[in-house]
Amino acid sequence: MKLWNNNIYGSISWALKRKVTTKILRTSFLVLIILILGIATVVALDSDKANALDESDCLSCHSDPMLAKPIVGGGSIPLYVDGDEQSASAHRYIDCTTCHTTEPHSVETPLTKASLAEKCGSCHQYQYKLHLDSVHGEQLALGNPDVATCVDCHSENRSPHSIIRVLEHNATAYKKNIAATCAVCHGDGELMASYDITEKVYESYMRDFHGKAMELGGTELSQLNKATCTNCHGAHNIKSVNSEDSPVGTLEHLAATCEGCHEGAGEEFASGFLGHKQTSASTVPVAYYVEKFFIIMVWVIGVIAIGLVALAAIRYASQHRWKE
Numbered sequence: 001m002k003l004w005n006n007n008i009y010g011s012i013s014w015a016l017k018r019k020v021t022t023k024i025l026r027t028s029f030l031v032l033i034i035l036i037l038g039i040a041t042v043v044a045l046d047s048d049k050a051n052a053l054d055e056s057d058c059l060s061c062h063s064d065p066m067l068a069k070p071i072v073g074g075g076s077i078p079l080y081v082d083g084d085e086q087s088a089s090a091h092r093y094i095d096c097t098t099c100h101t102t103e104p105h106s107v108e109t110p111l112t113k114a115s116l117a118e119k120c121g122s123c124h125q126y127q128y129k130l131h132l133d134s135v136h137g138e139q140l141a142l143g144n145p146d147v148a149t150c151v152d153c154h155s156e157n158r159s160p161h162s163i164i165r166v167l168e169h170n171a172t173a174y175k176k177n178i179a180a181t182c183a184v185c186h187g188d189g190e191l192m193a194s195y196d197i198t199e200k201v202y203e204s205y206m207r208d209f210h211g212k213a214m215e216l217g218g219t220e221l222s223q224l225n226k227a228t229c230t231n232c233h234g235a236h237n238i239k240s241v242n243s244e245d246s247p248v249g250t251l252e253h254l255a256a257t258c259e260g261c262h263e264g265a266g267e268e269f270a271s272g273f274l275g276h277k278q279t280s281a282s283t284v285p286v287a288y289y290v291e292k293f294f295i296i297m298v299w300v301i302g303v304i305a306i307g308l309v310a311l312a313a314i315r316y317a318s319q320h321r322w323k324e
Helices: 014-046 083-087 113-121 125-132 135-141 150-154 175-186 189-193 201-207 209-216 229-233 251-259 267-271 285-323
Strands: 068-070 076-078
Touching: 113 125, 113 135, 113 150, 125 135, 150 175, 175 189, 175 201, 175 209, 175 229, 201 209, 251 267
Parallel strands: none
Antiparallel strands: 068 076
16 A cells, blocks of 8 residues: 655655654554453453452352351351352452451351441441441441341342442432332331331332332433432431431421422421321321312312213214204
């Protein structure tokens, strides 16, 4: 291929032409190598789910579904780890011994909810500190086995090996799925009754305009500009609704929380919000009777409308029959 037009570059010496041509070819070759390496990197990253980092080759044993550790007095602890699950998790780039620091085969302390949360906190320090000061963290410190910790919210099967990134659409902590995740505990009537929580929080949320908008909306994060549990109550730093530190604990705090979405909302606006309370004649009589009034009106108007249509149809039919 002729790289030079002698009419234009005729004054350039052959040696210079050869030097420039060589540089062009070398540069082109370098760019080609960079492109190949870039494509290879993308392909490797795209297929990394097939190979979780396991420098210690732990899965050579722990991939056995029958692997278990006997317990003194009977029973056993399952030690099986699903390799595919681990390879799809958010921690697939982290070697097993990063979390299991005393392994292999030397467990100094038993695995508890508290020790597992502390282990997560060795990397996620900010979130761990917030959780310690939350209503869940306070109860965890008291040894309450019911409270939510990291894996309860971030893993579908409450396993640290199956935690996926919160930005994945199927993540339990993805915004569209948060209400359903909270409902695992807060939708359990028996569990909530033991803590004197009588409100059916998940059902009331899904009946509310916030829940309906979230359910009927899209799945992309840009479309999820509706309030869910964490928008009002917080995430890692959730406080009891009876605490003055809670974003919904006082009317002033509730108004400020509402303003996060509803610009200009004040205490008067917030005072009309029922929260998760079920309207009844004893709890919220005004809202209860207004709701009943509108339900009756809808039925009355519907019956009248159907009656008018029926009368019109009868009249139309009788007129045509008379003409015949």
